[in-house]
Amino acid sequence: MTPTTIEMLLKDALLTAQKSGLLKAAPPEAIPLEVPKSDAYGDFATPIALSLSQAEGCPPRKIAQYLTDLCKTSALFESSRIDKIEIAGPGYLNFFLQDAYWHLCLQAIHREGSNYGRAMVGNGKRVQVEFVSANPTGPLHVAHGRAAALGDAIARLLQATGHTVEREYYINDIGGQMALLGQSTYRRYLSLYGRTLPLAPEGYHGAYIADIAKVIREADGDRYLSGPEEAHLTFFTSQSCKILLGWIKRDLEQFGIHFDNFFSEAGLYANNEVASALALLRTKGVLCERDGALWVTTTRLGDDKDRVVVRSNGEHTYFASDIAYHRNKFNRGFDRLINIWGADHHGYVARVKAAVAAMGEDPGRLHILVHQNVSLLRDGKPVPMSKRSGEFVSLKEVISEVGVDAARFFFLMRRSNTALDFDLELAKKTSQENPVYYVQYAHARLCSIMRMAEAAGVKPDSTPDNVTSDVLLLLKFPEECALMKQLALYPSVILGATEALEPHRLTFYLQTLAGLLHRYYFQRRIITDDARLTQARLALVGAVRIVVKTALDLLGVRAPETM
RNA sequence: GCGCCUGUAGCUCAAUGGAUAGAGCAACAGCCUUCUAAGCUGUGGGUUGCAGGUUCGAUCCCUGCCAGGCGCACCA
Secondary structure, X not given: OOOOHHHHHHHXXXXXXXXXXXXXXXXXXXXXXXXXXXXXXXXXXXXXXXXXXXXXXXXXXXXXXXXXXXXXXXXXXXXXXXXXXEEEOOXXXXXXXXXXXXXXXXXXXXXXXXXXXXXXXXXXXXXXXXOOOOOOOOOOEHHHHHHHHHHHHHHHHHHHOOOEEEEEEEEOOOOHHHHHHHHHHHHHHHHHOOOOOOOOOOOOOOHHHHHHHHHHHHHHOOOOOOOOOHHHHHHHHHHHHHHHHHHHHHHHHHOOOOOOEEEEHHHHHHOOHHHHHHHHHHHOOOEEEEOOEEEEOHHHHOOOOOEEEEOOOOOXXXXXXXXXXXXXXXXOOOOEEEEEEEHHHHHHHHHHHHHHHHOOOOHHHEEEEEEOOEEEEEOOEEOOOEOOOOEOOEHHHHHHHHOHHHHHHHHOOOOOOOOEEEEHHHHHOOOOOOHHHHHHHHHHHHHHHHHHHHHOOOOHHHOHHHOOHHHHOOOOOHHHHHHHHHHHHHHHHHHHHHHHOOOHHHHHHHHHHHHHHHHHHHHOOOOOOOHHHHHHHHHHHHHHHHHHHHHHHHHOOOOOOOO
């Protein structure tokens, strides 16, 4: 018995229907289950008969009738704790459950603990999540923070559903921008010694450039002052990259993000992989020379124009490395690749997919998730940010202002393809207006109750773990039932969020669950003079605590025990 | 001009093609001799940008328009 019994029952019924010829199609991957707005529509409902109607060419209510009959004759029905199934409206199946159903859910949560909601649907499939991958030409800023929170939460969701996950950061550590970085830090280095060689207008002007120059001065002193600029640029380029990468890694670690692999673009050239990938494209007949440059004819594969891979000056474009990089990824044998890109890269989706397809790989295994921008708000007004002038708010500043937990939670409060307004004032508030505090407070409050219960002498042999069903029968208030239902929903939220790559569903779920908990807390006392009732209520709120902590963990947000 | 994303309550946003489109915030009115008031209760609030189309049924899919964001290099 698990909270997903209804899904299993329906799948079983659908399978039987298919075998016996009542239905043509196989059961879908996931059975849509919803909690109806009104209790009159049961505890759970599914519009599955409605959605199958079109494909089956059969009226929805008729399908609903089939499924109802098959459910009732299924071997699983006896143990499913279903009180009754009704066909309602256009063809909904409304499930009314016995109280015992919820009690079994609670016991399952206590039994499984932090494993509750985990699933094995991934079957150990290997998934790579590549995210952040910010160029090492400056510190991480807020938009990178969104990518970091998003990618890590998706990775955690995939792990929780039985996938083998690798987190990777791709480093653009070669090319024109890097050369510009080296030149910028070199000239700032000179200016530390009173020599002025003006920064190129297209160079990097941020204050951090001087910080890098100072680090180099600390380490090596004035030894790069003499000789021509050209003699020092290689060193300044590689050293600046190294220093910046160190800062980026430190910021990421502070943000709780750990990458399994940092993949160097320069390495692709060192290993001759770019040339080899281009050679592969040549054998596929998608390369051509035009105007002295080398192009990939991606137009034939869904892109809106052809793309240059080798410029007429002989230099490779970044697209050339991207092709080699994605070939390398596929060669590493991942079942699925997920790239998380900022909105400014959305124009690259078509060309990368086209190149992947041209190399004979399945572009369907490459999922490119594009997230929209983040604007910081202070006092309701946008904080001005301009990449060009080097005036932007770094991730580090945001974290030190609002904390890791608020930052991660806020980055995950919106669907990734909508622009995100990050309200700095709200993120710092310690009141119910601030969603992350609201949720964390629920956890702290529960921990406090547990401590009180212990102090009140709740016996060890009546801990929630082995609370018996007859004790749980004492949970009969509507708000208790609402909590149990929300808890029972958790596994399907995890599956849905993973499938859609939408961690924001978890932040919404948590806010709802926390709301139910706070309401319950104010309406009913948990620790009472009645020992059995106390046990039952502790079992309930204990399960809430487990789910809140587990869900926060998937978002990378701490669940504090006191606040 | 072309492409992608977005348009839902005053604000910020949810809602797999399904039942009467939901939350939170803000506003207003209440609640602390009791487990954390960092909280709770109640009230009002909608032509889902506009116009068509597909469907038994559209916030969701298709077409056109309007508005905002982001792209549109032999830059990354």
